[in-house]
Structure formats: structure tokens, C-alpha cells
Amino acid sequence: MKRSRVGIDLAGSGVKDGSEIQEAVLTLYFLDKAGAEIVCMAPDVNQLDVVNHLKDEAVDETRNVLVEAARIARGDIEDIKDIRASDLDALIFPGGYGVAKNLCNFAVKGADCTVNLEVERLIKEMYEAGKPMGFICIAPVIAAKVLGAEVTIGSDKDTAAAIKRMGGKHVVKTVDDIAFDGKNNVVSTPAYMLGPTISKIAIGIEKLVDKVLELA
């Protein structure tokens, strides 16, 4: 059986300014367990900010999204500008505020956000090629912005309203469940938008990975 080649787009390393580490690692785990080949990637840009995760406050430091994301990937990571849809069978975005700060500027601009040009390019390429994508936690805002997709976001009313303003649709799902938008080939799950703990968010993430691989 051909192994599916699945991209994971990271946004740094740490829930408050990068990728949510636990969601990213669980995605890697379930993909590897299912026999997929994994291609980690991130944009080579500076983070919007650096947050001290102990004190929950921004600090005066500069860190690079690709360099920090490499921590999660053990150094095995590509610059997203070098990745084409033809290199992949599927693409997954774990969550974390870094998605809304570094892959797009949703954290600052809300529904009026813009998406990193390489991230937007790759999502559009994947869509045109009919290849499935998975969006976890806060990452579905990007699917709403770029594709107008129908996605989960948990239960946050403001984020759900922003999804609608961006042309997407919000679907209410529990943390152990996924939403599937067949028109856009997009799977999503709320994860830490709802919580409560790592083994609970893992249930939805495993379902998302399985669905994405089924579609790939």
C-alpha cells in the first residue's frame, strides 16, 4: 500500500505564540501510527511576538517561526515556500495562538485578517488539486478565510461570528468529534478551543487524522 504523504504546517512552538505543542505532537503521533509519511513545514518569518509561557506576558525577544517549529519536528522541517501541493497527499494545521499570529493575523485583525502568502498559496493549491486538509483548534479560521469552509471552532461566540463574516460557517462539535466539509474537503476539530485535557483533545485529533487519511 502506498503511504500517504501528509504535510503538517507549524507556526512556532508554544500555545501562546506558536503551535500548540500537544496538538502538534498528537498529530505527528497519530499520523505516524497510521503509517503516513510526515512532512513538517513552517514559514521562514519572525513571530508576531514572544510570550513568556510561565508568566503569560510578552517579552522583548525576536524568534523565527521556522526555527522554533523545528523544536517540535526535531530539526526535520521544511520552509513552506519550498512545498507544492504536488509534494503532498494531505495537509494538516495544528492550533495554538501562533496560527492566528504568525500564519495569519487573525489575533490582531479578526475577520479582516490576511493570511501569510505561502500558507494561502499552498491551501489554494491543495484545494484545486482536490486534496484533503485538516484544521485543529483555532486553525479553522484560516480555512474560513481562504476557502469559506464550514468548520469547528468550539463554542467561542466571537470567533464563530468572525468565521461567518469571513464567508465560512461554524459547526458546533464536541472535543471528541470532527466536522467534515465535503465541498472543500476540509476536516476540523475543536481540541483546546474546548479542552479540557490532552487525552480528551486526542480523541478528536485522532478522528481528524483518520478522516484526512481516508480522504487522501
Next chain:
Amino acid sequence: MKRSRVGIDLAGSGVKDGSEIQEAVLTLYFLDKAGAEIVCMAPDVNQLDVVNHLKDEAVDETRNVLVEAARIARGDIEDIKDIRASDLDALIFPGGYGVAKNLCNFAVKGADCTVNLEVERLIKEMYEAGKPMGFICIAPVIAAKVLGAEVTIGSDKDTAAAIKRMGGKHVVKTVDDIAFDGKNNVVSTPAYMLGPTISKIAIGIEKLVDKVLELA
């Protein structure tokens, strides 16, 4: 049933200068899945170095072990100096070079290393209280140094020799297996000392977590 309260001692965030992120997250995952209460902790000291994980080279930066470890723990982490054995039923150390750089100086001094005083204190308290401990990947060097324990280290001859020089004993185990030293109540597994991938190291880590909880 009383939930076991299990400490996880982190060493930063990133395989090359901190805790191995994937090992740490899998430990959290299997503990939470088994119903344990988790207490993340790390020493409040600066890292020995900061390594760019993309280029695999040290950079001129200063980062704090507790602050960076908080990224893995989503901010829910304690200073190890505030934790006593009486607060815990068990204690687990994930691997990563940070264990050999920040929790002790094995990476620099080998068998002549010294262990962070708070880390050494807590391990000795746990031993005296007869409470189980788990050591993953490179972390067993600390169990060898402090307790003279019988542990896994994978297949690296130099590290195995250093284990012996420190008064410990090296046991050869595959990545999907654990060693148990009943005298010291110490469980260990090779994880990324052997690899090859996240779903393979997860098998040994899940066995380690289950054994530690059985003993707790």
C-alpha cells in the same frame, strides 16, 4: 479510586537544549489517558545553551529552563524547589539533551557529572519514600548517578560505559520495552536513544507510564 499524582520533571523545550518535546507530550498523554493527575515541574535556572534546531548550531541567547518548559505544559508548571516527595505518588523524567545539559551536566562532564541540587534532592526523597520513578531516553543517566540504578540507555557504548562508572548498570532493551529495577523502584525505556519514529517510542513510553502507575 484515588487518582495517582505524578510529577513530570522537564528540562526546557526542544530535543537539542531542553526536554525532547515528543517524549514529554506522549508522557503527558498516556498519564492523562490513564486518569493520573499531572504536576509538571522544572528548575528555575538558565539553560546551558540555546540551540537553533533548524541549523543544529548553538546561538548567542539565554533562555530559562522553567520558562521554556512552560511551553510544553501550557503554563501549568511548578518550580521544582517547591515540590516535595510528599506531594507526589510518582515522578517521571522525559529525555532530551536538556536533561544532560540542564538537570545535570552529563553532556559536559560524563560520568563525573553533578546533578542539579533540587533534582537530586527530589529523587532522593522519592527513593526514601519508596515511590516509583520513570526515566526516558537519556534521563536514566541521572538515575545511575543518584541511585546507582539499573537502567536502559539504548545501544550507545560510551553512555553505557558511563552508566557503569557512575555505579549503575546498563540493561539492553528494545524501543518498545522497559527495564524495571525493583531495588530502586526505577522504570526506564530507550525512546529516542534508539528511535526510529514517534509511534515506536510511544510503545515503550506507554509501558513505562503503565508500570509507574501500577507501582504508585
